[in-house]
Structure formats: structure tokens, C-alpha cells
Amino acid sequence: MSQDYTPQELMAVFIARDLRDGEVLRVGVAMPVVEAAVRLAHVMHGPNMELIFLGTRMNVAHLHSLPMPAFGWDRRVVRWAESYSDTGHRFDRVKDWHRHVFFIGGVQVDRFGNSNLIGIGPDYRRLRFRGPGPVGTATLTTHVGRYYIVLNSHTPRTLVECCDYVSAFGWGTGGADARQQLGLPGGGPKYCVTPLCVMDFAEDDKHMRLHALHPGVSQADVQDRTGFDLTTPEPVSTTPPPTAEELHVLRTRVDLAGLLSRSTKGE
């Protein structure tokens, strides 16, 4: 391999660069790429960011290294919190969430950025695969200013024409006013980031569109592993690789356990 970084490290760097200082970043469970991305942005260019991991709100830019919160809400995470909110407080100021940024995964994601954490199979009472459940994604994606869909794998099983069940509304059946028509105040999904590429949503119909290919990945690779016809602009750009400094900070201050650097291609 000629590259000296993994797709997961590239994903984290891409996301980190898209986050702006002062933003409030809400991160859920089991998303190591996102956890690394927000920490990287925090130490690289975001000293005024607020990181909210499951209700523990922290600003830890002063720390040399930022531990990954793999231990729920015990003291190892909560000790860094400036405030801690249970669900009650968490839903108290939904009106301000247009300033917040959220990240979401999915068992399925469809061509309009709707996502499914419920399960797969035509009969809801006998699912072929039962997913973990919607967590708080329906509420968060309704209200936050923008969100990122971040997937660990890029396959036709994950990126589908139409989700079997929708647990978070992206752009519905398409159209720039799809969210407005339902009265959903949030800005919707901005990017879908996978180990192969970055996709965005076309301005007019909000169909998922190839935005940038990761270095070494071809357009045919992506289309072969996508379960719907991807809109493709000409020419297609390439995801800018991480700088030496970004990789150094990522590995020595953020991802100390090597969760991202040890990852394989993840297809």
C-alpha cells in the first residue's frame, strides 16, 4: 500500500476539516471515526468547540491527549464534563439545536439520505436482521443545523435504493423542500462519508451525489458497491489526503489506542 494512512483516518480528517470553531458537536455511541474527528478538529482548529458525548459536555482543548469515551457515563468520561445532562435537560433547548452538529450511522442509508437503525426485512414482526434501534436519531436529525452520515462500510446492502424502515428522515423522497413540507426545522444531512468516498446531496432534488473519491478509489468501484445509481458530477474530485501534521496529531493526541490506524479497508 502506497498510502500511509487508513480510510478511517482519512474519513476522520475530512470530517474534522469541515467542522468550524465554536460549533456544538453531538456524538453518540459506537462511532470511533466521529469521536476521533471531533477531537482532531478540537485540538487542530476548534478551541471553542463544545463536544457533547452522550450528554457529557466538554471543552478539553487544553489537554495534551484526548481520551476516547468508550466507557459509557462512568467517571472516566464524566470527569471531563463541564456539564452533564440527563434526557430531561437534553431536550429542554431543542429550539437552539440549529447551532448544533450531529453524526449518524445506519444499518441502511438510502439515496435521499434517510437512514434505518431499526432492521432489515419486509415483515416488521419477523425481521431478518434486528438493528439496535433509533437511539435519539429521529429527534436530533429533525432539529440540528446539519448532520453527517458516517458509515463503517460501503456496500450495496448498506447504501440502498430505499430503506426498509426509516428511523431518521433525510430528504424523504427527494426535493429541496422535502423537509420544509413536513415542518422539520433542521438542515438535514450534509455529507455521507464512507471508506470509499464522500457523497453530498444535489441542490435541486437532494439525491445522493458523488462529491469526492478517496485516493486510489475509482468511480466504478464506488458505483459497484452502491445499491442505487449515484449522481456523478464531472469531473469528480479527490478527497484531499491528510497532512503530516494532521496524521501526527491524530495518532499521538487523539487515537492513542490505534482504533483508526489499525483498521483495514473496511469494505
Next chain:
Amino acid sequence: MEPTERQQRIFDETDAAAWVESGMTIAIGSPPPMALVRQLIRRGFSDLTVIDSGLSLDLLIAAGCVRKVVSYYAGGGFGVAVAPSFRRAVEQGEIEVWECEEGILATGLQAAAQSLPFLPWRGGVGTSLPQINPDLKIMADPISGETLIAVPPVKPDVTLLHAAAADPYGNVQHLGGPGWLDLFLHRAADRTIVQVERIIANEDTRANPWATTIPSADAVVRSPYGAHPYYSRGFYVQDQEHLQAYVKAANAAARDNRSDDLARYLATYCREPATHADYLERVGIKRLLSLYEY
């Protein structure tokens, strides 16, 4: 006869578990009050409707206690995306799911606490949730005509919580904040049982009434290390090895039909120990003392 003095609300875990009956709706807080959860399993309750997320839910399902689940999240962790026993039981059609989402569940609990027939919520509009959970109704708000979801009351018969301390009269204090849904689960429930790391004097409560997070819980259970293998803020961290061993055993049973390890886990840690103290002896003092916070 009228009582002549204020009655204490301290029960041991075996007496407190007797407040539960098969078929009830039981809510579990976070961290899960595992000493009480293990008693439910030991007593062999069945057909419970359980409001919970995570591995305490999975354990109750593995033990055969559950008919219906009210959960917004049943993740596994430790390399498993979905709680193994939950996943298998749902895929086999053995248990029913009242499909919801964090905001929707909090809204339903709030409706129960306020004796309202429903409360509106926006999160979930446009999703499949109202189709797969017909109790959630799409409504037009009567003020401005906006599309919202009407969430009916979600009402536990008994809520089980873990906290740092309580006095003998059920005044509860959490350290480092109450658990995620704890206050909602308490306010919505008919009765709340709180297991605590330690009992404090009523004078300690009165010295700082602002520290009381739950006033007048119905029962208080003395349970040092009672959240093990989970954490208790101010006391100990999560026992990763123990949880990992459980997930491995549950996964082997759910995916490969190798249920020996899971059966052994349930016997060793849930069914055989008569009391919480017996459970702690099985875990061992060395392991417990290794879970220090600093």
C-alpha cells in the same frame, strides 16, 4: 392501628423484588440497578414489559423474563452492534418491541407523569415509527396545523433505579448527576425502588435539600457495588472484563446455538446467589476493589 412514628422505607433486595409481579411493566434506570435486576431473574418473573436499553435488558431477555420491550436502543458494545439476546428474540418473534426513540420515550413518560392522554413530539415525523408502532399517531396541531406525533403515556408499574445514597425515608441523592432517564422513569411510575451505595441520615438530607434528586422513593435498598458490572459514579467504574464475558456468552447462544456459557453465567451470577452479598462473594473482593475511579 395508626402508626405513631414516621415509617422507614429501607428494604432488602429480596423483599423489594416481591413488589414486582409477572406481567408488569418495569422500567430500569442507568446505571442499571443490577442487584434488583438479578433478583427479578432469580425469582423467575415472566411476561414483563421492560423499559430499558443495553445489556441489562439483554440479560432479562436471556433469562426469559420478557414479553415486550420498550427501547430506543439495544446496542451491544464489545464488538457486537446489537444486544445479542434481544436481537435473536426479536428475529424469532419471541418478544414484541414497542418501537420508539429517545425523544418519543421521554415524551410518553412525561405524559404518564402528568396524567395526560398524550403529548406531542416532532422528532419522528416523516419516519416509519408511526407505521410500525400504531400507538404513535400523526396529528395536526390544533393551534397552527403543524404535523406532529401524539405520544401516549408510557407508564411503568415499578421503576428500578441505582443511585449513590438515600436516607431512610426515600430521599435520594445521585453523585455526578442522575442517570439518563432516571427522573422521567421515576415521575411516570406508580412505584419507584432505588438501590443505593449507602444509606445516609435524614440530617444529611436536610443539610442540603437541593442535593435530593428524587424525593420520596417508595423503597430504598442498601446495595454497595449494586450496579456491578456497571459503574456507579463516585464509587467505581464499569467492569469491562465481566461485561465482555457476558456479551461473548450471549452472542454464542444467540448466533451459534452454544448456550452453555450463557446458562452458566445466569446460574452463577443471577439464579444461585440468594442475596446481593452472595453475588459479591462470587465476583470476589479483588475484582471489586480493582474498579476504583482514580
